[in-house]
Amino acid sequence: MKTIERYNPRVEEPRWQKAWEEQKSFVVANDDPRERYYVLEMFPYPSGRIHMGHVRNYAMGDVLARYKRARGFNVLHPMGWDAFGLPAENAAKQTGSHPKMWTYANIDTMRKQLKTMGLSFDWTREFATCDVDYYQRQQKLFLDFLAAGLVTRKQSKVNWDPEDETVLANEQVIDGRGWRSGALVEQRELVQWFLKISDYSEDLLEALDGLTDWPDKVRTMQRNWIGKSEGMRLLFELEQSPMTKAATIEVFTTRPDTIFGASFVALSPDHPLASELAANDPALAALIAEFHRHGTATEALEKAEKMGVDTGLGVKHPVKPGETLPLYVANFVLMDYGTGAIFGCPAHDQRDLDFARKYGLDVTPVVLPPETDPEIFEIADDAYVGAGTIYHSEFLDGLQIDAAKREIARYFSARHIGNRPQGIVETNYRLRDWGISRQRYWGCPIPVIHCETHGVVPVPASDLPVKLPDDVAFDRPGNPLDHHPTWKHVACPICGEPARRETDTMDTFVDSSWYFARFTEPHAAEPTIPAIANLWLPVDQYIGGVEHAILHLLYSRFFARAMHKTGHLGMDEPFKGLFTQGMVVHETYRDQAGGWVLPADVTLEGMGDTRHASLTLTGAPVDIGAIEKMSKSKKNVVDPDEIVSTYGADTARWFMLSDSPPERDVQWTEAGIEGASRFQQRIWKLVQESIEIAAMPAAGMTAAADVEATRKLVHRAVNTIGDDIEGLRFNRAVAQIYELTNGLSKFTAALESAPGANGVDALREGVDALVQLIAPMMPHLSETCWAALGKPGMVADAGWPLVDQALLVDSSVVVAIQVNGKRRAELTLPVGAAKELVEQEVLSLDVIARMLDGAAPKKIIIVPDRIVNVVI
RNA sequence: GCGGGCGUGAUGGAAUGGUAGACAUACGGGACUUAAAAUCCCGGGGCUGUAUAGCCGUGUGGGUUCAAGUCCCACCGCCCGCACCA
Numbered sequence: 001m002k003t004i005e006r007y008n009p010r011v012e013e014p015r016w017q018k019a020w021e022e023q024k025s026f027v028v029a030n031d032d033p034r035e036r037y038y039v040l041e042m043f044p045y046p047s048g049r050i051h052m053g054h055v056r057n058y059a060m061g062d063v064l065a066r067y068k069r070a071r072g073f074n075v076l077h078p079m080g081w082d083a084f085g086l087p088a089e090n091a092a093k094q095t096g097s098h099p100k101m102w103t104y105a106n107i108d109t110m111r112k113q114l115k116t117m118g119l120s121f122d123w124t125r126e127f128a129t130c131d132v133d134y135y136q137r138q139q140k141l142f143l144d145f146l147a148a149g150l151v152t153r154k155q156s157k158v159n160w161d162p163e164d165e166t167v168l169a170n171e172q173v174i175d176g177r178g179w180r181s182g183a184l185v186e187q188r189e190l191v192q193w194f195l196k197i198s199d200y201s202e203d204l205l206e207a208l209d210g211l212t213d214w215p216d217k218v219r220t221m222q223r224n225w226i227g228k229s230e231g232m233r234l235l236f237e238l239e240q241s242p243m244t245k246a247a248t249i250e251v252f253t254t255r256p257d258t259i260f261g262a263s264f265v266a267l268s269p270d271h272p273l274a275s276e277l278a279a280n281d282p283a284l285a286a287l288i289a290e291f292h293r294h295g296t297a298t299e300a301l302e303k304a305e306k307m308g309v310d311t312g313l314g315v316k317h318p319v320k321p322g323e324t325l326p327l328y329v330a331n332f333v334l335m336d337y338g339t340g341a342i343f344g345c346p347a348h349d350q351r352d353l354d355f356a357r358k359y360g361l362d363v364t365p366v367v368l369p370p371e372t373d374p375e376i377f378e379i380a381d382d383a384y385v386g387a388g389t390i391y392h393s394e395f396l397d398g399l400q401i402d403a404a405k406r407e408i409a410r411y412f413s414a415r416h417i418g419n420r421p422q423g424i425v426e427t428n429y430r431l432r433d434w435g436i437s438r439q440r441y442w443g444c445p446i447p448v449i450h451c452e453t454h455g456v457v458p459v460p461a462s463d464l465p466v467k468l469p470d471d472v473a474f475d476r477p478g479n480p481l482d483h484h485p486t487w488k489h490v491a492c493p494i495c496g497e498p499a500r501r502e503t504d505t506m507d508t509f510v511d512s513s514w515y516f517a518r519f520t521e522p523h524a525a526e527p528t529i530p531a532i533a534n535l536w537l538p539v540d541q542y543i544g545g546v547e548h549a550i551l552h553l554l555y556s557r558f559f560a561r562a563m564h565k566t567g568h569l570g571m572d573e574p575f576k577g578l579f580t581q582g583m584v585v586h587e588t589y590r591d592q593a594g595g596w597v598l599p600a601d602v603t604l605e606g607m608g609d610t611r612h613a614s615l616t617l618t619g620a621p622v623d624i625g626a627i628e629k630m631s632k633s634k635k636n637v638v639d640p641d642e643i644v645s646t647y648g649a650d651t652a653r654w655f656m657l658s659d660s661p662p663e664r665d666v667q668w669t670e671a672g673i674e675g676a677s678r679f680q681q682r683i684w685k686l687v688q689e690s691i692e693i694a695a696m697p698a699a700g701m702t703a704a705a706d707v708e709a710t711r712k713l714v715h716r717a718v719n720t721i722g723d724d725i726e727g728l729r730f731n732r733a734v735a736q737i738y739e740l741t742n743g744l745s746k747f748t749a750a751l752e753s754a755p756g757a758n759g760v761d762a763l764r765e766g767v768d769a770l771v772q773l774i775a776p777m778m779p780h781l782s783e784t785c786w787a788a789l790g791k792p793g794m795v796a797d798a799g800w801p802l803v804d805q806a807l808l809v810d811s812s813v814v815v816a817i818q819v820n821g822k823r824r825a826e827l828t829l830p831v832g833a834a835k836e837l838v839e840q841e842v843l844s845l846d847v848i849a850r851m852l853d854g855a856a857p858k859k860i861i862i863v864p865d866r867i868v869n870v871v872i
Numbered sequence: 873g874c875g876g877g878c879g880u881g882a883u884g885g886a887a888u889g890g891u892a893g894a895c896a897u898a899c900g901g902g903a904c905u906u907a908a909a910a911u912c913c914c915g916g917g918g919c920u921g922u923a924u925a926g927c928c929g930u931g932u933g934g935g936u937u938c939a940a941g942u943c944c945c946a947c948c949g950c951c952c953g954c955a956c957c958a
Contacts, residue, residue, distance in 0.1 A: 221876085221954075251958085254957095330956095351956055428957075428958095732895085818939070820939090859938065
């Protein structure tokens with residue numbers, strides 16, 4: 001054999017990328033009659049450069065897109081940029097660059113990087129959310145939502161990030177700190193714009209059951225986030241007091257059945273009555289001040305002790321006439337859930353129990369656990385929250401919890417305080433309306449105008465877009481739009497008098513809540529063309545990180561509903577299938593001074609316990625640390641550009657898809673990428689060898705059994721690899737390809753000495769199939785091989801190899817023979833052999849006969865074509 | 873605390889209740905080479921010195937089953953999410 005030149009991705013990859021672009025291989029027509037498939041990866045924020053997480057994400061999506069395309073689908077696989085947001089403004093502050101320039105420069109860089117990966121995107125549909133063309137339509141959506149009653153403006157306590165000087169959504173506050181700045185979040189009162197996502201709480205919750213192609217984990221997280229709880233709102237009467245004019249307090253409870261066990265009532269420190277009372281009560285004022293210092297969500301408070309102050313007021317016990325419950329203000333009662341007031345039943349709620357023990361309040365059990373002696377049952381340190389029978393509760397005695405809830409609901413509904421029923425059945429949700437106001441420049445302007453006479457006036461649709469001004473300064477804190485000399489000064493659209501333009505911009509999560517719909521017709525004058533959007537949506541397979549399980553995915557689900565209501569879409573759920581991929585992780589390295597070191601600067605030696613690392617340049621020792629998510633701060637990053645220029649995009653893609661199941665983390669290793677690179681060369685070599693063999697003069701016939709075995713291997717691989725890709729089991733598809741390649745290599749070696757015509761045909765068929773099978777993962781290599789094999793056109797247009805079903809069926813099968821469940825032998829039997837025959841064959845085996853020792857087996861289990869178990 | 877997930881060779885990981893460890897990586901041995909790299913071949917869960925033989929083996933302990941990595945119960949460990957939501 002002549003020497004085979006190595007495959008050179010540096011030459012081949014750009015060549016094919018150019019060919020795909022020139023032939024518009026991945027440009028999608030909306031009127032293409034073939035069946036549609038929409039595969040979408042979460043679009044990136046243009047932070048500056050592509051990272052390995054992107055490579056993994058887009059490699060997965062591309063495999064699916066290319067595979068579906070090969071299977072004859074009209075595949076929509078677009079890419080864009082989630083381009084508004086704070087980092088651009090931070091960069092502006094730090095380096096003096098303009099957010100727009102900074103963002104578009106980053107996009108250019110990252111687009112170039114993505115293009116070197118050979119992804120089958122339809123780049124004609126690309127857009128950035130900061131394009132006027134896009135945010136203009138977002139402003140139109142806002143106006144339509146406003147008109148449809150889906151937007152409100154209200155004074156509200158907001159999470160204020162003092163460092164970024166902006167409002168954050170609850171979802172953007174993590175452990176009491178801003179999700180980007182990490183600064184401690186404060187509470188402030190501001191008038192804000194809200195999208196009324198809470199109108200859809202129940203719908204968003206119920207529809208989760210229908211999202212069967214979503215991970216359970218994500219559905220559970222959304223369920224918890226929506227936080228439905230069914231209970232009662234109860235009206236309690238206050239004892240008359242000179243301290244307040246208030247006569248009643250409303251509480252929310254999910255356990256009205258435990259009302260006879262109530263021993264106190266507690267208000268949130270933010271409750272209006274608490275503030276009123278604090279005016280004349282220094283201890284109370286101190287607690288409230290303390291509470292505000294910490295806010296509701298800080299870590300400190302989570303572990304903080306229950307604290308309360310007795311207001312001295314009494315509440316009439318609602319079911320025990322003549323008895324009075326003390327009224328406390330307590331730090332553990334939240335104002336923004338329920339009514340901001342509770343009744344405490346210490347025996348059956350742990351928080352109430354902790355509080356009662358601290359302040360010496362009664363603990364009266366009213367739920368008796370099953371099979372428990374009421375004389376003996378006591379509450380010690382743990383509240384009893386399980387099932388049981390109600391007791392100590394007069395007319396509820398003897399009922400189970402659910403029955404007692406129904407009974408007490410009837411009771412309270414029928415009684416009135418003044419003209420109000422004392423209790424109403426109510427469902428509460430944790431989900432709040434979505435505050436979208438941001439006091440920032442680099443976002444979509446909210447298209448309204450404030451007029452002294454006419455109040456809030458929507459910008460007329462004909463006046464859109466409300467464009468961001470380019471001439472802004474970032475030299476002082478706060479919102480640059482607000483500081484702009486002229487931008488906000490406009491005439492009222494109704495009266496023409498001087499008015500003020502809204503200077504808040506929208507939360508960037510708004511931008512990403514409908515981009516998937518815009519991709520279906522990205523240049524339309526309206527946000528969508530419903531007839532077209534409805535053809536493509538919902539997205540068949542959405543792929544991205546699990547970090548968006550709540551925020552982005554819940555907002556998008558709301559947006560689809562809102563767009564449905566306003567006529568922009570014809571469905572409620574945007575994503576039919578969701579896949580959350582794992583992270584790319586890497587070892588961390590530190591030098592002797594404790595500084596983080598880039599993997600690229602480290603030389604590794606040895607293995608296992610003797611593994612050690614040193615700086616490549618100086619030889620100084622380096623400590624090997626934990627394997628963690630790649631992050632700039634720990635420097636355990638590998639630059640995709642370097643990998644692509646060293647090994648090629650196909651190698652990087654292949655490695656990202658190998659080994660680890662896609663939902664799990666994958667560890668980036670030098671050895672792994674080397675292995676992927678070697679495999680690339682092996683395929684190339686195999687293809688070259690097959691070409692040489694095909695060119696040799698035929699020599700007789702290859703053994704029919706070998707040919708059949710090879711053909712079976714090939715057709716089986718085609719069959720299972722398709723299933724594996726369909727099921728997003730890329731690691732298994734990769735393993736199958738390895739097996740196929742190994743098999744074909746062996747067959748090739750066997751043919752070299754005696755290339756029978758029948759063998760050469762089988763080899764050719766196998767190699768052709770292999771080249772097509774690797775196309776979704778290693779598209780460039782696949783094209784080069786395809787061309788070398790002299791095939792017409794490109795693999796990208798070649799379809800998927802056909803499976804000969806007959807070859808999936810065996811005539812004989814190896815059956816394991818067990819004795820008492822332990823494997824003792826194997827037998828090759830014809831497929832579908834009669835049980836009598838199998839039994840006879842099995843019993844005549846030496847091993848079996850020996851173990852039976854003349855006795856008859858108790859039982860013989862025969863699983864046809866799989867296994868035989870002899871029980872003795 | 874609540875919710876979800878996971879635990880398999882040196883490593884990443886395979887395995888509709890039916891031959892555990894596919895495939896890959898690392899490693900060991902060999903071939904080729906002046907040498908190295910590359911490539912090719914062979915080996916490989918542990919133990920019984922040899923293995924065509926046997927025993928043990930999927931975090932631990934029990935259970936269901938002819939048969940359990942897989943199902944059930946309890947426990948241990950790790951990871952993720954939520955977290956005073958009444």
